[in-house]
Structures are given as structure tokens and as C-alpha cells.
Amino acid sequence: MALKIPGALFDQLRQHGEATYPHECCGVLVGEFDEAGGKAVKTVVQCGNTRTDSPANRYHISPSELVRIQREALLAGHDIVGFYHSHPDHPAKWSATDLAEAHWTGCSYVITSIEKGRAVLTNSFLLLGQEETKHLEDEALEVIEK
Amino acid sequence: MSIKVLIPTPLRPYAGKQSIVEVTAQTVGDALSNLVAQHPDLRKHLFSEDGKLRSFVNVYLNDEDIRYLSKDATPVKETDIVSIVPSVAGGI
Numbered sequence: 001m002a003l004k005i006p007g008a009l010f011d012q013l014r015q016h017g018e019a020t021y022p023h024e025c026c027g028v029l030v031g032e033f034d035e036a037g038g039k040a041v042k043t044v045v046q047c048g049n050t051r052t053d054s055p056a057n058r059y060h061i062s063p064s065e066l067v068r069i070q071r072e073a074l075l076a077g078h079d080i081v082g083f084y085h086s087h088p089d090h091p092a093k094w095s096a097t098d099l100a101e102a103h104w105t106g107c108s109y110v111i112t113s114i115e116k117g118r119a120v121l122t123n124s125f126l127l128l129g130q131e132e133t134k135h136l137e138d139e140a141l142e143v144i145e146k
Numbered sequence: 147m148s149i150k151v152l153i154p155t156p157l158r159p160y161a162g163k164q165s166i167v168e169v170t171a172q173t174v175g176d177a178l179s180n181l182v183a184q185h186p187d188l189r190k191h192l193f194s195e196d197g198k199l200r201s202f203v204n205v206y207l208n209d210e211d212i213r214y215l216s217k218d219a220t221p222v223k224e225t226d227i228v229s230i231v232p233s234v235a236g237g238i
Contacts, residue, residue: 024237051237058237063204063211066231070152074165080155083234090238103202103232105156127156131191131200 001037002140003082003108003124005029009044010143014119016046017086017112023055028066029082029108030073039081039108045069058097059085082108082124089114092121094136102127108139147171149222151181152229160187174207175218177228192230202233 016025030043047065051058061083070080083104087093092113094102102109105127112122125136148168153161161167162185169184171177178199182189194200205212206229212220222228 026234028234051235054237056238058235060233060235063206063231063233064209066204066234067206067209067229070154070229070231071227074152079165085236087238095236095238097238098236101202101233101235101237103156104154104234106159107155109236 001126002142003029003039003041003110003126004142004144005041007143007145009041010122012044012046013084013110014112014122016044016084017088017114018117018119020049020055020086021114021117022088024049024051024057024059024086024088026059026061026085027083028061028069028080029084029110030069030076030078031081032078033081033106041081042078043073044084056088080104080107082110084110084112086112086114086119089116092123094125099134099136102134102136103131105129105134109136110141147222147224149177149224150227151177152227154230154232156232157188157191157230160191161185171222173218174205174212174215174220174222174228177222178205178218204231204233205229206231 028045031041047061124139124141126139169180
């Protein structure tokens with residue numbers, strides 16, 4: 001099971017993190033779930049980070065943006081398959097805060113480390129379990145080049 | 147009246163794998179109650195033991211958060227869409 005993403009969209013989410021550095025960027029991955037449990041990203045939706053009080057180490061996507069994105073995805077025959085955000089000068093690895101605030105079980109959480117303004121590593125993690133038992137597992141990330 | 151409730155990805159396993167569920171309701175509270183009546187497994191994922199919506203569960207009537215409307219008592223009409231969206235946040 002992997003998260004598949006076209007190269008151009010992969011670059012887009014990484015560049016978003018470079019553009020917002022030294023603050024965290026965030027956004028939504030819209031696409032399709034396949035029968036094998038994998039996901040294919042069709043669109044990357046950049047979102048605003050509402051944590052203007054602490055943007056260097058926190059992100060939050062406005063629920064009103066999520067509502068709109070979810071509705072438009074469903075109308076297009078797609079789904080929200082995951083989210084992405086950046087870690088300025090910090091590893092591309094989920095934190096305790098990332099896990100505590102993750103609630104979209106079955107979706108991917110993609111994190112990019114941005115070091116001194118440049119995107120370095122991008123990793124994907126799959127949220128599994130129920131709220132009381134949830135955990136993030138490493139997920140294969142396949143970048144599809146044309 | 148019959149209205150649509152949009153089910154987010156993580157809750158679809160508990161809603162018969164549906165992304166949209168139609169319920170009969172006069173208010174948002176009715177819609178959620180009827181939704182859970184149709185799909186009882188949803189209850190613990192939406193509500194805490196005191197019967198209140200879990201803190202990370204946002205419920206919107208069209209484009210408005212029900213917290214800023216009349217909450218459960220918010221009236222609905224035929225073309226309305228109730229969206230359930232768990233929150234998305236995190237950080238270093």
C-alpha cells in the first residue's frame with residue numbers, strides 16, 4: 001500500500017513549505033483510494049495556516065476550508081486522501097503533537113523537512129486505529145514521473 | 147424533510163462505506179441523531195460519553211459552523227448539506 005503522487009504535485013507541496021519558511025505550511029491531498037488500500041493524489045490544495053500565534057511550530061487548517069474541499073472533492077468523484085505540512089528546520093518525522101491532532105484515520109499525513117529554506121526530505125505516514133488507539137505508521141511514497 | 151450528511155473518510159467504515167447519507171431531520175441535531183440511529187457504530191466516533199460532540203469533530207451546515215449558529219437546534223431545509231469534518235492540525 002502506498003501513496004502515489006505525480007512529480008509535479010510532489011514538487012508543489014515541497015515548494016509550499018519553502019515559500020512559507022520559517023513557518024509551517026499545510027494543505028490537503030485530494031485523490032482516490034484504490035481497492036488494494038493505496039491512494040493516488042490527483043490535486044494538492046494549499047491551505048492557510050490559522051495558527052498565526054505560533055506558525056513556526058504549529059499548523060491548523062480551518063474547518064471551513066476542509067468543508068469546501070471535501071464537498072468539491074466529492075462532486076468531482078474524488079476524496080480527501082491526506083494532508084501535508086512542513087517542519088521548518090526539523091526532521092520529516094511526525095511529532096507527538098502531529099499524532100495528538102491527527103483524526104483522519106486511513107489518510108496519509110505527509111511531512112517535509114525544510115532546512116534553511118530548502119525542502120529536504122518528504123515522508124508519508126498513514127494514520128491507523130481508532131481515536132484511543134491511533135498511531136502513525138511509515139507509508140511508502142511513490143513519486144510518479146511522466 | 148430529507149437532507150444529506152457528508153461523511154468524512156475516517157467515518158465511512160462505520161456508515162456502510164457511504165460518503166453521503168440521507169436522513170430525515172428538522173434540525174442539525176435531528177440529522178445527527180438519525181444518522182447515528184441508521185449507523186449505530188458512528189456514535190462513539192462522533193460523541194463522547196456525555197453525549198456531546200467530540201472536541202475535534204466539526205459540524206457545518208452548508209458553509210457555517212453550527213457552533214456559531216444554534217448548535218443542535220439549528221434548523222435545516224431541504225437543500226441543506228450537513229458536513230462532518232474532523233479537525234486537521236499538528237506541528238513540531
